[in-house]
Amino acid sequence: MQWSLFLLLLMGQCVFITCQLYEYHFIKEQMSWDAARAYCRENYTDLAKVFDLTDMRRLQDSAQSQTEAWIGLYNITGGANRRWHWSLPGEEYTENKTCWGNTEPNDGAYPENCVMTGDKWVDAPCTHTYQFICYDETMKDNKTFHLITDKKTWTQAQNYCRQHHTDLASGLDQIYSEEFKKLQNSTALWIGLFRDSWRWSDGSNFSFRYWDMDSFNDGLNKRTCATTLLERSGRWSSAGCDQRKPFFCYDDELILIRENKTWEEALNYCRQKHHDLVSISNPEEQRSVQEGAKNASTPFVWLGLRYGCAARLWLWVTDYVVCYERWASGGRTEDCDMSAAMTTGGQHEWVSQRKNETFNFICIKH
Numbered sequence: 143m144q145w146s147l148f149l150l151l152l153m154g155q156c157v158f159i160t161c162q163l164y165e166y167h168f169i170k171e172q173m174s175w176d177a178a179r180a181y182c183r184e185n186y187t188d189l190a191k192v193f194d195l196t197d198m199r200r201l202q203d204s205a206q207s208q209t210e211a212w213i214g215l216y217n218i219t220g221g222a223n224r225r226w227h228w229s230l231p232g233e234e235y236t237e238n239k240t241c242w243g244n245t246e247p248n249d250g251a252y253p254e255n256c257v258m259t260g261d262k263w264v265d266a267p268c269t270h271t272y273q274f275i276c277y278d279e280t281m282k283d284n285k286t287f288h289l290i291t292d293k294k295t296w297t298q299a300q301n302y303c304r305q306h307h308t309d310l311a312s313g314l315d316q317i318y319s320e321e322f323k324k325l326q327n328s329t330a331l332w333i334g335l336f337r338d339s340w341r342w343s344d345g346s347n348f349s350f351r352y353w354d355m356d357s358f359n360d361g362l363n364k365r366t367c368a369t370t371l372l373e374r375s376g377r378w379s380s381a382g383c384d385q386r387k388p389f390f391c392y393d394d395e396l397i398l399i400r401e402n403k404t405w406e407e408a409l410n411y412c413r414q415k416h417h418d419l420v421s422i423s424n425p426e427e428q429r430s431v432q433e434g435a436k437n438a439s440t441p442f443v444w445l446g447l448r449y450g451c452a453a454r455l456w457l458w459v460t461d462y463v464v465c466y467e468r469w470a471s472g473g474r475t476e477d478c479d480m481s482a483a484m485t486t487g488g489q490h491e492w493v494s495q496r497k498n499e500t501f502n503f504i505c506i507k508h
């Protein structure tokens with residue numbers, strides 16, 4: 143056995159690089175929100191979107207000043223534009239009438255944008271105060287849920303849960319769990335459900351909101367574009383979209399190249415113009431590569447995975463061994479001139495293909 147191979151197997155290891163799916167860029171130049179969006183769309187992907195608090199910290203770290211800057215969130219004013227979201231990032235809302243009380247949700251004299259539960263769900267003004275239940279993903283004190291008997295407004299409750307636990311209890315699986323029901327015991331409680339008419343510029347459904355309650359009031363019309371207040375720990379406020387401010391763009395980490403190239407040509411292309419041909423080391427990465435592959439013009443897209451003839455094993459172009467894999471059954475042929483590709487449709491599984499075939503491919507940008 144060759145030494146290098148021996149060392150490789152010895153270190154042999156699945157290295158889990160938690161790779162970010164997008165990168166933030168701070169642009170100092172002051173522009174209106176619309177001009178800022180045009181700038182981001184031409185030079186990067188779009189105005190910045192924020193998935194959770196981890197993203198928010200990354201965004202702040204990419205700023206070189208302490209001012210107020212645009213992000214990609216804006217308000218669709220007028221009409222029935224409100225949309226329900228769970229407070230917990232990544233938990234998707236699906237309509238389910240059986241959860242709501244009779245005639246709920248129904249607003250009242252004022253808009254009712256937050257939800258409390260007794261027996262069934264009821265919409266209420268977010269400024270009302272109730273007890274609430276926090277969800278804790280770390281199982282603090284061996285408990286998934288923590289009942290907080292201090293009454294707070296919905297936003298205060300959300301802040302409390304994010305500070306001391308993970309978030310307000312969110313999603314049907316949590317709210318209809320036995321453990322939740324035991325704590326609830328028919329008292330009126332806030333749950334992590336809210337609605338608003340704010341949208342991300344790139345069409346994402348991210349539910350994360352980080353408003354600064356001292357300066358933000360969702361009743362103020364005309365201030366329909368969102369900013370981050372970098373001197374107030376990044377919390378968000380709103381401003382008139384015509385004002386000129388610096389801004390944040392985001393740039394996707396992956397890019398689909400809709401050109402037909404052999405595997406070697408694809409590798410060279412990615413290394414010259416971007417960083418490398420894409421590698422996949424976990425299910426999250428598989429998912430984002432799938433998203434990119436959907437728009438390809440060929441039935442397969444090349445991955446940065448080739449069969450190493452000397453070593454007789456599959457290796458990523460990054461030199462890592464394969465830890466996570468998603469081969470189609472019967473799709474793997476181990477031969478010297480083989481590399482791996484992902485199917486563009488169906489299950490997006492991997493199949494080996496001769497290196498001289500020509501397909502679209504996906505590069506990592508940085």
Ligand SMILES: *[C@@H]1O[C@H](CO)[C@@H](O)[C@H](O)[C@H]1NC(C)=O
Nearest residue numbers: 177179180181182183184185
């Ligand atoms: C893209 O960036 C360049 C310079 O960085 C700038 O001149 C150009 O105007 C930008 N595009 C848009 C649409 O603003």
Ligand SMILES: *[C@@H]1O[C@H](CO)[C@@H](O)[C@H](O)[C@H]1NC(C)=O
Nearest residue numbers: 217219220339360361362363
């Ligand atoms: C956002 O739009 C809604 C109507 O769609 C409106 O009620 C609300 O006041 C607006 N908020 C701001 C800050 O402009």
Ligand SMILES: *[C@@H]1O[C@H](CO)[C@@H](O)[C@H](O)[C@H]1NC(C)=O
Nearest residue numbers: 236237238239240241314318
């Ligand atoms: C709707 O919610 C109820 C609990 O109230 C649950 O039993 C049911 O499975 C849900 N239906 C769907 C389609 O999710």
Ligand SMILES: *[C@@H]1O[C@H](CO)[C@@H](O)[C@H](O)[C@H]1NC(C)=O
Nearest residue numbers: 280281282283284285286287
């Ligand atoms: C948590 O629960 C496990 C088993 O259910 C138990 O062994 C452990 O001692 C508990 N820890 C605490 C801090 O209560």
Ligand SMILES: *[C@@H]1O[C@H](CO)[C@@H](O)[C@H](O)[C@H]1NC(C)=O
Nearest residue numbers: 289323324325326327328329
């Ligand atoms: C439920 O609430 C009732 C009245 O508020 C109380 O007597 C009872 O002990 C509570 N049960 C639990 C399991 O906390």
Ligand SMILES: *[C@@H]1O[C@H](CO)[C@@H](O)[C@H](O)[C@H]1NC(C)=O
Nearest residue numbers: 225235236344345346347348
């Ligand atoms: C966002 O949610 C809406 C309604 O729930 C849905 O129609 C739309 O497809 C979603 N968009 C994305 C990008 O997931």
Ligand SMILES: *[C@@H]1O[C@H](CO)[C@@H](O)[C@H](O)[C@H]1NC(C)=O
Nearest residue numbers: 400401402439440441500502
């Ligand atoms: C690449 O190949 C596909 C079919 O395999 C074809 O439809 C497409 O037009 C080709 N694209 C280019 C840029 O040649």
Ligand SMILES: *[C@@H]1O[C@H](CO)[C@@H](O)[C@H](O)[C@H]1NC(C)=O
Nearest residue numbers: 398400433434436437438439
């Ligand atoms: C798919 O590709 C077409 C043509 O390049 C482009 O116009 C479109 O925006 C792409 N769609 C997505 C979802 O990337």
Ligand SMILES: *[C@@H]1O[C@H](CO)[C@@H](O)[C@H](O)[C@H]1NC(C)=O
Nearest residue numbers: 404479495496497498499500
């Ligand atoms: C690729 O190479 C194989 C054998 O080396 C050959 O049979 C096949 O026709 C080639 N395919 C293309 C598309 O050039």
